[in-house]
Amino acid sequence: MAATSAALSLPLSSKLGTNSSDSSLRFLNPKPILLRSPFFSPNVVEIKRNGISVSSASPVRSRICATSAQVMDQSVAALGSKASTVVDVDLGTRSYPIYIGSGLLDRPELLQRHVHGKRVLVVTNNTVAAIYLDKVVEALTKGNTNVSVESVILPDGEKYKNMDILMKVFDKAIESRLDRKCTFVALGGGVIGDMCGYAAASFLRGVNFIQIPTTVMSQVDSSVGGKTGINHRLGKNLIGAFYQPQCVLIDTDTLNTLPDRELASGLAEVIKYGLIRDAEFFEWQEKNMPALIARDPSALAYAIKRSCENKAEVVSLDERESGLRATLNLGHTFGHAIETGFGYGQWLHGEAVAAGIIMAVDMSYRLGWIDDSIVKRVNNILKEAKLPVVPPETMTVEMFKSVMAVDKKVADGLMRLILLKGPLGNCVFTGDYDRKALDETLHAFCKF
Amino acid sequence: MAATSAALSLPLSSKLGTNSSDSSLRFLNPKPILLRSPFFSPNVVEIKRNGISVSSASPVRSRICATSAQVMDQSVAALGSKASTVVDVDLGTRSYPIYIGSGLLDRPELLQRHVHGKRVLVVTNNTVAAIYLDKVVEALTKGNTNVSVESVILPDGEKYKNMDILMKVFDKAIESRLDRKCTFVALGGGVIGDMCGYAAASFLRGVNFIQIPTTVMSQVDSSVGGKTGINHRLGKNLIGAFYQPQCVLIDTDTLNTLPDRELASGLAEVIKYGLIRDAEFFEWQEKNMPALIARDPSALAYAIKRSCENKAEVVSLDERESGLRATLNLGHTFGHAIETGFGYGQWLHGEAVAAGIIMAVDMSYRLGWIDDSIVKRVNNILKEAKLPVVPPETMTVEMFKSVMAVDKKVADGLMRLILLKGPLGNCVFTGDYDRKALDETLHAFCKF
Numbered sequence: 082m083a084a085t086s087a088a089l090s091l092p093l094s095s096k097l098g099t100n101s102s103d104s105s106l107r108f109l110n111p112k113p114i115l116l117r118s119p120f121f122s123p124n125v126v127e128i129k130r131n132g133i134s135v136s137s138a139s140p141v142r143s144r145i146c147a148t149s150a151q152v153m154d155q156s157v158a159a160l161g162s163k164a165s166t167v168v169d170v171d172l173g174t175r176s177y178p179i180y181i182g183s184g185l186l187d188r189p190e191l192l193q194r195h196v197h198g199k200r201v202l203v204v205t206n207n208t209v210a211a212i213y214l215d216k217v218v219e220a221l222t223k224g225n226t227n228v229s230v231e232s233v234i235l236p237d238g239e240k241y242k243n244m245d246i247l248m249k250v251f252d253k254a255i256e257s258r259l260d261r262k263c264t265f266v267a268l269g270g271g272v273i274g275d276m277c278g279y280a281a282a283s284f285l286r287g288v289n290f291i292q293i294p295t296t297v298m299s300q301v302d303s304s305v306g307g308k309t310g311i312n313h314r315l316g317k318n319l320i321g322a323f324y325q326p327q328c329v330l331i332d333t334d335t336l337n338t339l340p341d342r343e344l345a346s347g348l349a350e351v352i353k354y355g356l357i358r359d360a361e362f363f364e365w366q367e368k369n370m371p372a373l374i375a376r377d378p379s380a381l382a383y384a385i386k387r388s389c390e391n392k393a394e395v396v397s398l399d400e401r402e403s404g405l406r407a408t409l410n411l412g413h414t415f416g417h418a419i420e421t422g423f424g425y426g427q428w429l430h431g432e433a434v435a436a437g438i439i440m441a442v443d444m445s446y447r448l449g450w451i452d453d454s455i456v457k458r459v460n461n462i463l464k465e466a467k468l469p470v471v472p473p474e475t476m477t478v479e480m481f482k483s484v485m486a487v488d489k490k491v492a493d494g495l496m497r498l499i500l501l502k503g504p505l506g507n508c509v510f511t512g513d514y515d516r517k518a519l520d521e522t523l524h525a526f527c528k529f
Numbered sequence: 530m531a532a533t534s535a536a537l538s539l540p541l542s543s544k545l546g547t548n549s550s551d552s553s554l555r556f557l558n559p560k561p562i563l564l565r566s567p568f569f570s571p572n573v574v575e576i577k578r579n580g581i582s583v584s585s586a587s588p589v590r591s592r593i594c595a596t597s598a599q600v601m602d603q604s605v606a607a608l609g610s611k612a613s614t615v616v617d618v619d620l621g622t623r624s625y626p627i628y629i630g631s632g633l634l635d636r637p638e639l640l641q642r643h644v645h646g647k648r649v650l651v652v653t654n655n656t657v658a659a660i661y662l663d664k665v666v667e668a669l670t671k672g673n674t675n676v677s678v679e680s681v682i683l684p685d686g687e688k689y690k691n692m693d694i695l696m697k698v699f700d701k702a703i704e705s706r707l708d709r710k711c712t713f714v715a716l717g718g719g720v721i722g723d724m725c726g727y728a729a730a731s732f733l734r735g736v737n738f739i740q741i742p743t744t745v746m747s748q749v750d751s752s753v754g755g756k757t758g759i760n761h762r763l764g765k766n767l768i769g770a771f772y773q774p775q776c777v778l779i780d781t782d783t784l785n786t787l788p789d790r791e792l793a794s795g796l797a798e799v800i801k802y803g804l805i806r807d808a809e810f811f812e813w814q815e816k817n818m819p820a821l822i823a824r825d826p827s828a829l830a831y832a833i834k835r836s837c838e839n840k841a842e843v844v845s846l847d848e849r850e851s852g853l854r855a856t857l858n859l860g861h862t863f864g865h866a867i868e869t870g871f872g873y874g875q876w877l878h879g880e881a882v883a884a885g886i887i888m889a890v891d892m893s894y895r896l897g898w899i900d901d902s903i904v905k906r907v908n909n910i911l912k913e914a915k916l917p918v919v920p921p922e923t924m925t926v927e928m929f930k931s932v933m934a935v936d937k938k939v940a941d942g943l944m945r946l947i948l949l950k951g952p953l954g955n956c957v958f959t960g961d962y963d964r965k966a967l968d969e970t971l972h973a974f975c976k977f
Contacts, residue, residue, distance in 0.1 A: 199941055244692060255763045260939040283731075285937045286758060286769045287849075310734060315703045321734045322770065401735075489733045491708040493647055 168389045170305060171397040175325045179305060179389050183378065185332040186216050189223040195327040196221065197289040198262030201230045202254055204277035205268040206237040209295055212338050217268050217293060231257045240426035242272045242312045250280040264289045270296035271303035271430060278309030282324035292326045295335040297347020298431055301388035304329045306396040312425060316487045317417040323401055333382050346431030348373060348466040351384050353438065354391040357408045360506030362387050370465040407490055407510045411499040412437030414488050422480035423473050435468035441500055444522040448514055450502040477529045616837045618753065619845040623773045627753060627837050631826065633780040634664050637671040643775040644669065645737040646710030649678045650702055652725035653716040654685035657743055660786050665716050665741060679705045688874035690720045690760045698728040712737045718744035719751035719878060726757030730772035740774045743783040745795020746879055749836035752777045754844040760873060764935045765865040771849055781830050794879025796821060796914040799832050801886065802839040804907065805856045808954030810835050818913040855938055855958045859947040860885030862936050870928035871921050883916035889948055892970040896962055898950040925977045
């Protein structure tokens with residue numbers, strides 16, 4: 082529908098050879114990862130064909146990562162044969178399921194089986210509360226009079242993802258006399274999930290929590306994997322914790338009320354998975370972007386499921402981002418600079434990431450690491466997703482540099498970036514690149 | 530010197546039998562715990578004779594916990610044969626050593642071997658900075674030009690252990706462009722250790738940190754075991770994380786500059802270890818309290834070492850306080866109520882804990898769980914340590930009840946307490962007690 086057939090071919094430039102003296106983490110020559118479930122569909126096996134593998138002498142390559150299976154239980158059948166999918170995030174004792182499907186908020190037993198204790202605190206924002214809070218409270222309490230639910234409603238937006246607003250969650254929890262056996266529930270997008278998760282990690286030194294993401298962005302990315310935190314005026318997500326939820330419940334029906342701009346923002350992360358590790362998924366997106374933008378339910382459900390599988394697999398292999406997990410941040414170092422420099426909430430996270438992806442791809446091309454056809458395809462797909470392909474005009478080279486210097490991926494003063502390298506679906510996380518290319522990219526995209 | 534020989538006998542009241550239908554965790558009938566090190570002194574084995582063991586069908590009873598050994602290495606010999614002790618906190622991949630000795634800050638290699646990366650942030654307060662900051666910076670950098678050290682100096686006192694002041698640590702770390710490979714160093718007492726530890730747990734979702742405790746309180750208790758956090762206006766330590774340091778470095782020389790009141794405050798925790806699990810240590814304290822108050826170096830060193838051994842063992846068995854570890858909070862639920870109700874910083878933590886211990890002991894006696902000789906001995910030893918044995922006059926029953934209701938040990942609305950039960954050195958952590966006894970204790974110690 083969208084991409085031309087020419088764009089689907091993958092011509093390799095002569096510049097694409099790997100430099101064996103490169104000290105960076107290298108994700109070329111991937112090997113397939115063994116999968117646990119006999120129900121794993123052939124599609125999912127194919128995901129890994131162009132996937133990333135860590136080149137260090139590590140035993141993780143053969144570890145089992147994410148599994149998914151179609152679930153059709155009796156309660157589903159009773160609810161009109163709505164099918165749901167479960168993707169498992171495999172983290173040993175901290176493993177948890179991601180439930181994906183239509184109408185899941187109408188299935189109280191799904192949520193209730195993951196509630197610990199008798200007290201629940203729902204953390205949400207004013208926009209989402211107006212639409213879904215009652216529904217979630219009902220799902221938590223239906224047939225379960227033992228549980229009492231409190232809620233705290235935060236203002237909506239990235240600019241409120243700070244310590245002052247986070248304190249309101251602690252205030253509410255303490256004033257409500259919640260104890261260690263309570264459960265926090267994050268109901269909303271990425272901002273709510275990150276804040277609620279960090280509050281759960283810190284309240285009484287850690288209580289259980291559940292993610293109910295209601296945006297594409299949070300459903301395909303931020304609700305999975307346990308990264309929680311808040312922004313500092315000098316940079317994004319600089320204060321936080323790795324803290325895993327008890328489960329993630331994705332009711333795809335919540336996307337019906339999502340504004341178009343939010344929908345597009347989430348698609349930036351979907352596109353990212355294709356670029357860094359899943360060429361086949363990228364090709365599927367090239368064909369199906371119009372359907373995604375038109376909110377075709379089955380297209381959205383597939384994109385969410387496949388994104389969660391990619392995310393779960395990477396997180397299972399590298400929970401605390403010692404290497405591989407950092408690749409999920411393609412475009413994010415540039416993107417965070419836009420969000421911080423331009424002002425939190427001016428652009429949505431995915432919009433900033435989209436411009437950041439373009440800049441990372443441009444730089445990869447300048448380094449001679451990718452073919453120009455990839456540059457074109459990335460431009461095309463982002464435009465089709467109605468995402469920006471240049472940073473805001475007011476961003477300067479200096480603004481980029483100063484914010485990028487406090488990025489979490491800086492190590493011993495070295496700014497490490499995720500860059501594409503090789504055929505579509507391959508990337509590197511490295512500090513070993515020619516600084517001139519970075520300068521050229523910044524100057525190409527900034528007027529000053 | 531201190532206790533009469535009569536006080537050393539342990540008459541058992543007929544009321545001391547255990548009730549087998551009691552649903553609480555029960556720590557009577559302890560069994561000795563196997564010890565790892567061949568260097569473990571007979572003294573240390575004896576510690577466990579009256580120690581606590583968990584009665585649930587758990588394999589932890591025979592787990593290896595804390596080990597200690599005299600260390601005399603070449604560098605020590607070169608520095609004038611100063612001996613130091615190492616107590617290991619055994620937490621698998623998160624294990625770490627506690628170094629205890631005189632002059633350890635003059636041994637840069639001890640500290641430097643635990644510094645990760647090239648950047649260090651020392652977190653301290655204005656009182657301690659004036660005396661020890663230069664010394665610590667020298668220890669970090671001597672013969673090690675690779676490392677650069679920043680510092681942030683907070684105001685001194687429990688009333689500053691809040692989020693506003695914590696943000697100053699984040700501000701400094703971010704403005705200094707510290708990255709994930711940096712190391713935070715806590716230089717000071719319990720407040721600094723708790724705040725620096727929580728900042729380290731949260732900065733960029735977790736960086737390494739080192740504890741250099743400079744008070745008895747922090748050396749015998751708060752620097753060991755990974756509890757970090759800050760206060761909320763409604764309660765103590767309600768926001769925080771379990772986060773273990775790379776090492777704890779206790780230079781006992783730092784106690785030379787400690788005010789008398791701070792010294793006594795720390796002794797409250799030393800006395801606590803004797804009461805909850807180490808009767809022999811309590812008896813040693815009864816004989817040696819005058820020496821401790823007079824700052825006899827060898828008496829202090831022994832008290833610190835034995836306290837750390839007790840703490841390390843409990844933490845190794847129950848890092849995240851699912852049961853056993855809670856017993857370290859004897860007197861703390863009452864004590865926290867005093868600190869919160871009376872105003873943070875009015876009384877030192879150990880002063881509040883001392884009054885709290887008296888109240889817990891009084892309640893244990895009212896329940897018929899301990900003999901009156903224990904009540905007398907606890908009163909005597911606290912008085913000899915120059916600690917209060919009654920709460921502040923302005924504390925009311927209602928103030929106690931309202932703060933105790935938000936204590937972290939409350940579970941599903943049930944207020945659980947640590948109470949003594951049985952012979953000296955035994956306690957229980959339970960919510961199964963007669964509420965009348967709690968009321969009687971509160972009314973006995975409060976005018977209103």
